[in-house]
Structures are given as structure tokens and as C-alpha cells.
Amino acid sequence: MSKRVSDFLLASKNQVDHRLADLAAEQTTRAAVLGETLDAITQAYTYVLTNGGKRIRPTLVYAAARAVGHSGHGADLDHVACALEIIHTYSLIHDDLPAMDDDDLRRGRPSCHKAFNEATAILAGDALQAQAFELLADASDFHPQKRVALIKALAKAAGLQGMVGGQAMDIAATNTDLSLQQLQSMHAYKTGAVIRAALTMGGIAADASADRLDALDAYGSHIGLAFQVVDDILDVKGETAALGKTQGKDSEANKPTYVSLMGLSGAEQESQRLLQAAIDALWEFGADADPLRGLAHYIVSRDR
Amino acid sequence: MSKRVSDFLLASKNQVDHRLADLAAEQTTRAAVLGETLDAITQAYTYVLTNGGKRIRPTLVYAAARAVGHSGHGADLDHVACALEIIHTYSLIHDDLPAMDDDDLRRGRPSCHKAFNEATAILAGDALQAQAFELLADASDFHPQKRVALIKALAKAAGLQGMVGGQAMDIAATNTDLSLQQLQSMHAYKTGAVIRAALTMGGIAADASADRLDALDAYGSHIGLAFQVVDDILDVKGETAALGKTQGKDSEANKPTYVSLMGLSGAEQESQRLLQAAIDALWEFGADADPLRGLAHYIVSRDR
Numbered sequence: 001m002s003k004r005v006s007d008f009l010l011a012s013k014n015q016v017d018h019r020l021a022d023l024a025a026e027q028t029t030r031a032a033v034l035g036e037t038l039d040a041i042t043q044a045y046t047y048v049l050t051n052g053g054k055r056i057r058p059t060l061v062y063a064a065a066r067a068v069g070h071s072g073h074g075a076d077l078d079h080v081a082c083a084l085e086i087i088h089t090y091s092l093i094h095d096d097l098p099a100m101d102d103d104d105l106r107r108g109r110p111s112c113h114k115a116f117n118e119a120t121a122i123l124a125g126d127a128l129q130a131q132a133f134e135l136l137a138d139a140s141d142f143h144p145q146k147r148v149a150l151i152k153a154l155a156k157a158a159g160l161q162g163m164v165g166g167q168a169m170d171i172a173a174t175n176t177d178l179s180l181q182q183l184q185s186m187h188a189y190k191t192g193a194v195i196r197a198a199l200t201m202g203g204i205a206a207d208a209s210a211d212r213l214d215a216l217d218a219y220g221s222h223i224g225l226a227f228q229v230v231d232d233i234l235d236v237k238g239e240t241a242a243l244g245k246t247q248g249k250d251s252e253a254n255k256p257t258y259v260s261l262m263g264l265s266g267a268e269q270e271s272q273r274l275l276q277a278a279i280d281a282l283w284e285f286g287a288d289a290d291p292l293r294g295l296a297h298y299i300v301s302r303d304r
Numbered sequence: 305m306s307k308r309v310s311d312f313l314l315a316s317k318n319q320v321d322h323r324l325a326d327l328a329a330e331q332t333t334r335a336a337v338l339g340e341t342l343d344a345i346t347q348a349y350t351y352v353l354t355n356g357g358k359r360i361r362p363t364l365v366y367a368a369a370r371a372v373g374h375s376g377h378g379a380d381l382d383h384v385a386c387a388l389e390i391i392h393t394y395s396l397i398h399d400d401l402p403a404m405d406d407d408d409l410r411r412g413r414p415s416c417h418k419a420f421n422e423a424t425a426i427l428a429g430d431a432l433q434a435q436a437f438e439l440l441a442d443a444s445d446f447h448p449q450k451r452v453a454l455i456k457a458l459a460k461a462a463g464l465q466g467m468v469g470g471q472a473m474d475i476a477a478t479n480t481d482l483s484l485q486q487l488q489s490m491h492a493y494k495t496g497a498v499i500r501a502a503l504t505m506g507g508i509a510a511d512a513s514a515d516r517l518d519a520l521d522a523y524g525s526h527i528g529l530a531f532q533v534v535d536d537i538l539d540v541k542g543e544t545a546a547l548g549k550t551q552g553k554d555s556e557a558n559k560p561t562y563v564s565l566m567g568l569s570g571a572e573q574e575s576q577r578l579l580q581a582a583i584d585a586l587w588e589f590g591a592d593a594d595p596l597r598g599l600a601h602y603i604v605s606r607d608r
Binding site: 100 | 331338341342344345349394398401404421423424429431433434435438440442447449451452455456458463464465466468471473476477486489490493
């Protein structure tokens, strides 16, 4: 990866890290007016928003906007970038709950319901989802028509026809046999929908043409699946410490994975195939799409 | 209550009941394409949306629009009315969870996590919240600027500065002593924020002036509190069967209530005072506000 590309990706992560920390601080200040009773939930809020995540979805927003001619790091994109990371964060909190995936570790730290309690985790997730939509409604750099398009894209990707539907499929799949096609469909909903939304929302924010939005969406569906294939590979190969979550969790829960269905080398080949398909989807884009290309390589070669 | 007013309220409930049933059927049809894995969540979805609730929040939307000169039952208001009932429905599902209020009964039937399971209940609530915002983004009868204003109002009322914050305060208050002022503040957030949003959103949808919006908001804050005072009275006086939820639940959980702080007759006087304040807030409105006036009387005199 060229220095220019790695600088872009690092700048994206830093920018959204700062904005998320600002948002958590704002919420804490506002809630403090109401007295101590909101201390637990605002602490949980800060805890989950400042946890050193990879920030892939917001980075995709900045990179997609860059790919269609936007400078890439304008403050106008921050609400979009934060809204996507906030939706992702809420989904992790709820997925980790005992009634769901029951995971005690997230990004190397106790998951939200372990650090606080279940009620606080449920409520923090609920508040985050509302805030994501409030941020987009408040994105005053954009014409209301654009804001409505962004909200629609995120709501669809986050709901029953997207992320939540995928999580429901995932839970229903525990202890069952899925075909490769069913596994792909589940992941296309569970993680793919929001990743694709990050790409198209970055494109919409930067006034991409319909053709360019289609290309960004195609790139998104390939890297979304690639991301999951690599997750399954790391779940088998990786170490808990590097991964920051409990390793071997999926195979332990008897959940079907790419590795269990295709074998380790089959899954590794599949991740390379998807990487190539993602790069191919960008063939009409020039050097402005290099951050997206770099991200695709990063997603497939990452070790956590 | 005059027949004209009771007809208006009944027509509001029927209209939103039909639209919610349509939405549940649409989701079921769309999810069926994805196979049986989404059967549980779409059944839960239909279960909670077609449960014969009182539909007070959507009725407030139609009545507020009527009060500022809208016909009151135009189809343009349906997305707004449904979005509010959907937010309310999701909050009930999550509030009933074992980690929250742990309530097995809701509106006379097993609560969502009892009828299905906890994971399905968490996910159904999450999907409903996303759908509420999608409905507003899709309210194509309204200019995008109006849609953005509606989304902003709902997101603020539903989030940490509103309903979720209030629920967090409520949970923090279990086994503690609250002053009357703290109790009012908790309810103003927990239920008051969304009730006020129903009023102002009905007003925004019908192009109310700033003065009229303020009056609707004042009416909303009074009936929101009145609603809660009456809930506390019914929790002591009512029978489980009529109430449709477990009676005596709050005092059992050692939660402060209006009755525990003011006594039964003090709470009854307070509900009458709030009723009068709500009616007074509408003094500049003509006969078009009679459904709102009727609703205020209904809220204070209801037995469930």
C-alpha cells in the first residue's frame, strides 16, 4: 500500500475517532444536567464509542466520497461517517448480549453488558440507533433531499431487510446445517448491508452518478463478504489476544462458517477471489479510488 | 364526549390499526423470500404490531393535525402515526425484557420475549426502531425538509435525551428514594418526550405555526404526565385482567410512584390538575381541537 493511501486511511480513522469522542463528551455534558441517574448509561456510551475499533465503515464513507471526486475528509462527511460507526457499535453491543451471541469480550475489553450490566447495554444500543438517525437529520451541510436519501439508505440497511434480519438468520442457524449459499445470504444481510450502505452513502453525500453508485455498491458487496470470510479464517487461526474477542467462538457454538464449509485453504482462495472482484468493480475509477483499493487489500490481509 | 369526537378517536385507532397490519404483512411477505429462518422474527413483528393497543400516540398525531386545520385522517399522516406507534411498541418490547422491567404480560398477552424468546424480542425491537425512521424518510407526500424535521423530532424524543434516558433513570431509581420532582423528570423523559413528539409531529405535518406548535407541546407535556399519574393510580386500583399487565408491579419492584409519593387522593387531584392544564393550553384553538380535548379527558378517566 502506498504511503499516500495508508495516510488517507489513517486520517479517516483519526477523524472519526475524534468526532465520536466529541459526540460522547457532548452526550455526557447534556446528561449531567439530569443528575447522577444517567451516569451509568453515559459512561457506557463513552466506553463503546472510544474503544479503538478499526473504523472500517466510516473509512469506507470517506474513501467512497474521495473515489467520486470529493476531497474525502471534509467535515460535511463526519455525520455520515459517525452515523455508520454508531449503527455498527449498537449492533455489536446487542449481538454480545447473553440472549444473543453471549460474548464477554469485544475488542480486547469486557463487552458492554459485562463492563456495565444488561439493562445499560440494551439501552445504550437503543440510544445509539436513535442518535445515528438524528446525526443524519442534522447534517446541515446537505440539502434535505440528500439527508432523506441518506436516512433511507441507513434505515433499510440496519433493519429487518438488512442487518437485523441477518442477525436473526444467524441465530436461527446455530446448530443447523447451512448451505454455502445460505451462509452467504446470511452474511450479505448481517454485515454486508451496512458495509454497502457505507459505500453508497459516501457516494450519495458526494453526488455520485447512478453508475458510480452501482459500482460502489458492487465493490461493497464483495468486500463485505471478503470481510466475513477473513473473520472466519481468523476465528480458526487467530489468537484471542490479537483478535480482541473470544477466538474459536463460532465453531464452539456450532455455527456454520466459511472454513467449516470450504476448508481453510478453500476459504483463503475465496477471500482472494472476492478481493479481485472488489478491485474489478472499480475498473472505471481513477487514482481517486486508490484508498478503496487499499482498503480491500487491508481487509483481506488483516490479522485481527 | 360528543359523538363527533368519539367517532374521530375511533376512526384514528382503526386507521392506524389497518396501516400497522399492512406493514406487518408487507414485512412478512418480503422476509418470506429469504426462507424460513426469518419466520420467528416476522411472527413476533406481527404479534406486537397487531395487539390491540390503545394507539394513543398515533391518535394524537391525527388529532394534532386536525387541531391546526388538517382534515385529520389524510393518508399523508399515516407514516407519521405509524412511526410513533412503532417507536412506542419497540420500547415496550425492550422494557419488558428480563434485564429491564421483567414483565411477562403485556396488553393481556404474554410479552414478546415470553411468546417468542429474548433474542427475537431484542431484534424485533431493533428492527422496529429502524423501520420508524424508514417510514418517515419514505413519507413522500411531504417535502424532504418536512421529513427531516419529523425525523429529527422523533430521533431526539426516542434517544438518550428522551425516552431511552427516561428508561435509564427509571431503572436507576429502583430501590431508591426519588423526590416528586425527580419522579416527574423521569416520566417527562420516559413517556413524555414521545407523547410531546406525537403532538408536535402532527403539527409539523400539518404546517402549524410556531405558536401553535408551542401550544401543542404544552398540551403534550401535561397529558404525558397525566397519563403516567393515571397509570400509577391504575397500578394500585386496577385489576390485572382489565389492565392487561401485571397489576401492582411497580410497588412490588419498590419503584417510586405518584401514589407512593402523593397518596391515592393526592394523585387523583394531580391528574385532574394536569387535565385542566392540558385543556387550558388549547385555549386559542377552536372546535377543531375538540378531539385533543376529548383525548385528554379519556386519558384521565380510562380504566386500563
